[in-house]
Amino acid sequence: xxxxxxxxxxxxxxxxxxxxxxxxxxxxxxxxxxxxxxxxxxxxxxxxxxxxxxxxxxxxxxxxxxxxxxxxxxxxxxxxxxxxxxxxxxxxxxxxxxxxxxxxxxxxxxxxxxxxxxxxxxxxxxxxxxxxxxxxxxxxxxxxxxxxxxxxxxxxxxxxxxxxxxxxxxxxxxxxxxxxxxxxxxxxxxxxxxxxxxxxxxxxxxxxxxxxxxxxxxxxxxxxxxxxxxxxxxxxxxxxxxxxxxxxxxxxxxxxxxxxxxxxxxxxxxxxxxxxxxxxxxxxxxxxxxxxxxxxxxxxxxxxxxxxxxxxxxxxxxxxxxxxxxxxxxxxxxxxxxxxxxxxxxxxxxxxxxxxxxxxxxxxxxxxxxxxxxxxxxxxxxxxxxxxxxxxxxxxxxxxxxxxxxxxxxxxxxxxxxxxxxxxxxxxxxxxxxxxxxxxxxxxxxxxxxxxxxxxxxxxxxxxxxxxxxxxxxxxxxxxxxxxxxxxxxxxxxxxxxxxxxxxxxxxxxxxxxxxxxxxxxxxxxxxxxxxxxxxxxxxxxxxxxxxxxxxxxxxxxxxxxxxxxxxxxxxxxxxxxxxxxxxxxxxxxxxxxxxxxxxxxxxxxxxxx
Numbered sequence: 001x002x003x004x005x006x007x008x009x010x011x012x013x014x015x016x017x018x019x020x021x022x023x024x025x026x027x028x029x030x031x032x033x034x035x036x037x038x039x040x041x042x043x044x045x046x047x048x049x050x051x052x053x054x055x056x057x058x059x060x061x062x063x064x065x066x067x068x069x070x071x072x073x074x075x076x077x078x079x080x081x082x083x084x085x086x087x088x089x090x091x092x093x094x095x096x097x098x099x100x101x102x103x104x105x106x107x108x109x110x111x112x113x114x115x116x117x118x119x120x121x122x123x124x125x126x127x128x129x130x131x132x133x134x135x136x137x138x139x140x141x142x143x144x145x146x147x148x149x150x151x152x153x154x155x156x157x158x159x160x161x162x163x164x165x166x167x168x169x170x171x172x173x174x175x176x177x178x179x180x181x182x183x184x185x186x187x188x189x190x191x192x193x194x195x196x197x198x199x200x201x202x203x204x205x206x207x208x209x210x211x212x213x214x215x216x217x218x219x220x221x222x223x224x225x226x227x228x229x230x231x232x233x234x235x236x237x238x239x240x241x242x243x244x245x246x247x248x249x250x251x252x253x254x255x256x257x258x259x260x261x262x263x264x265x266x267x268x269x270x271x272x273x274x275x276x277x278x279x280x281x282x283x284x285x286x287x288x289x290x291x292x293x294x295x296x297x298x299x300x301x302x303x304x305x306x307x308x309x310x311x312x313x314x315x316x317x318x319x320x321x322x323x324x325x326x327x328x329x330x331x332x333x334x335x336x337x338x339x340x341x342x343x344x345x346x347x348x349x350x351x352x353x354x355x356x357x358x359x360x361x362x363x364x365x366x367x368x369x370x371x372x373x374x375x376x377x378x379x380x381x382x383x384x385x386x387x388x389x390x391x392x393x394x395x396x397x398x399x400x401x402x403x404x405x406x407x408x409x410x411x412x413x414x415x416x417x418x419x420x421x422x423x424x425x426x427x428x429x430x431x432x433x434x435x436x437x438x439x440x441x442x443x444x445x446x447x448x449x450x451x452x453x454x455x456x457x458x459x460x461x462x463x464x465x466x467x468x469x470x471x472x473x474x475x476x477x478x479x480x481x482x483x484x485x486x487x488x489x490x491x492x493x494x495x496x497x498x499x500x501x502x503x504x505x506x507x508x509x510x511x512x513x514x515x516x517x518x519x520x521x522x523x524x525x526x527x528x529x530x531x532x533x534x535x536x537x538x539x540x541x542x543x544x545x546x547x548x549x550x551x552x553x554x555x556x557x558x559x560x561x562x563x564x565x566x567x568x569x570x571x572x573x574x575x576x577x578x579x580x581x582x583x584x585x586x587x588x589x590x591x592x593x594x595x596x597x598x599x600x601x602x603x604x605x606x607x608x609x610x
Contacts, residue, residue: 033474034464037541042460049451049458050528060460062528062536066364066452070404073124073132073152073445076436077115078415082124082134082152083178083435084169085419087403087446090433091176094169096202097186098134098150099195107188113415115438119148122440123229123280125237126447127252128457128527130154131206133237135229147211147226147239148195149255155502157203166503168204177434209255211239212248228278229443231450232304233287240264240278240291247278247289247301258307264291264299266313271345273297273317280443282326283454285532288342290331292324298333298340316345323370323400323442326453327362328380334360334370334442351382359400359411359442363424364452369408372396375422377408386427393432394420399442409446411439456530463523464544467578469496472547473515473522481538485531488539494519549580551597558602558609567594 036042042052042060049067050060074083080099083092099119100107111117119136126132136148157166169183184202186195195208211226228240228247236258240247248260266272276293283289283304291299298321300314323334331340334357338347350368357370367385369377373396377385390396390410395418399411407430412418417439421430444450451457473494480488491506494517501523509515522544530536551559553566567581570589575582581589583596602609 033545035543045460045462047460050460060539062458062530067404068446068448068451069130072401074435074439075121075124075441077120077122077440078113078438079436080119081436092178092435093171095178095183096152098136100186100188102180105185105187115440123443124445125229125231127231128451128455135226137225150208151206153204153206166203168202207255212257228281230281230283232283234305242277245275262311266315270314271316273315280324282449284326292321296320323359325360325362328366332360334358352378352384358398361400361402363402363406369400388422388427391420391429391432398440401445402448411441459525459527461525466520469520470518471520472518474545474547475512476509476544477512478542479540483535486537487529488537489527492524494522496520551600559600560608561606564597567597
């Protein structure tokens with residue numbers, strides 16, 4: 001009787017413990033991980049340039065029609081700023097100073113309404129991660145006049161003042177126009193005529209560098225104008241100095257000069273139409289740089305992916321050219337309205353492109369768009385697709401861009417600062433929108449070339465909520481198919497809140513490698529990189545694994561008979577995702593889960609941990 005009474009008391013206490021513990025189980029999402037493999041799984045993430053469309057469903061591959069970021073970076077040459085223009089919202093969402101300002105700040109150079117004085121930014125480029133680069137031309141600005149490049153981060157910030165808050169430009173009144181009060185000031189506090197690291201206040205600006213850097217002021221070239229900038233296959237930048245007729249390769253990581261000067265004088269034995277003045281450039285998938293000029297020459301530099309060369313330089317006689325575009329295996333020249341075939345080194349007219357053009361661009365489907373007043377779009381075979389006049393309130397442009405929806409942006413060269421937008425399918429007017437003073441942008445201002453020609457790429461990004469703070473993440477694994485010169489690259493970041501993810505940098509990982517990271521939320525970005533032949537890699541599935549929590553249901557740091565009993569008490573229940581009692585992850589608690597739990601006991605005979 002004594003034994004029976006003791007047994008009854010013990011069982012009653014056990015049941016009370018079980019009930020007390022189970023009341024908390026539903027609030028704990030012990031993450032076992034998540035596998036993404038079906039269309040419905042991939043739909044949980046953000047697709048950017050990739051798809052899971054039939055007939056190739058339940059897998060990810062690159063889009064047949066290229067796209068880019070929903071942001072255009074418009075250089076405002078008359079006021080030394082660059083606008084971040086949201087092409088979905090059709091409004092300016094931020095503006096960054098590329099030189100000292102506003103008026104009253106030491107170093108400010110007033111040339112409002114004049115795009116050919118002072119720093120006068122005009123070239124922008126966007127890398128495959130969405131970071132933007134801006135090049136000041138610098139007209140007769142003393143020792144800094146060789147050109148100045150800034151990098152503006154797409155995500156994250158540099159907490160220079162240590163306050164834990166991102167101090168940056170924003171449209172605080174949500175009116176679609178950034179004024180001086182919504183930009184961070186920039187002052188030449190030491191009077192040296194250079195933007196020093198300590199003077200940068202906008203924490204989205206990663207760095208500012210002169211080109212070339214590391215050369216003492218008396219020896220620096222002056223009056224040479226930074227007039228070309230493009231992103232290479234390795235993600236670094238090439239910057240062309242106009243009067244100096246040279247290019248420099250600079251690091252996208254910190255702006256330091258990697259190599260240069262590389263003269264535009266052709267290498268012996270190469271096609272030679274004379275050296276040229278750099279005036280806009282783009283780099284194709286083979287690493288070949290193509291440069292417009294104002295001297296009736298198309299320039300070519302090979303092997304730009306190398307930091308040391310050798311670089312083979314060529315030039316080909318052309319009509320006067322201004323803008324430049326790549327696509328369909330050809331080089332397209334604005335003003336000249338010519339297409340150059342690198343396979344034969346020959347020119348031909350772009351059929352049906354008989355409009356005045358300074359800017360020119362190729363959209364995600366290979367169609368060519370050009371025009372300074374009238375805008376015209378033709379198919380690769382020259383078929384006229386549409387023609388559109390300037391919109392009311394617009395002005396003649398010095399730039400044509402294509403946005404994430406393959407709509408067309410015409411950059412109006414005016415003190416009023418206007419972007420004119422046209423629907424990509426038929427040229428229907430979509431409105432005229434304000435930016436800064438004297439917008440002057442005809443380079444790769446949306447990243448379309450970087451993402452679809454230089455480095456064909458797209459991303460799938462997903463956030464997984466473990467439901468449990470401090471979740472330790474074990475590894476990420478995936479299955480893919482990668483034809484020659486293609487790849488699937490995976491990166492991650494973790495934080496305790498979903499909002500906190502944007503403040504953390506992505507870390508690359510390889511299949512099954514330990515992550516050594518923790519946080520309730522994990523964000524994984526899978527990047528698919530295609531090859532020059534247009535082949536896409538395939539991502540069949542991806543699994544995020546948390547560190548195995550064992551079967552510690554009561555959270556005491558050990559697995560013992562109490563935990564096994566708690567699993568048994570839940571048999572027949574439907575657990576929440578990640579419930580540690582669901583040991584086999586089948587979405588229900590059964591006797592099999594109890595057996596699996598017993599196998600993970602910390603002590604012999606599943607003894608209760610002390």
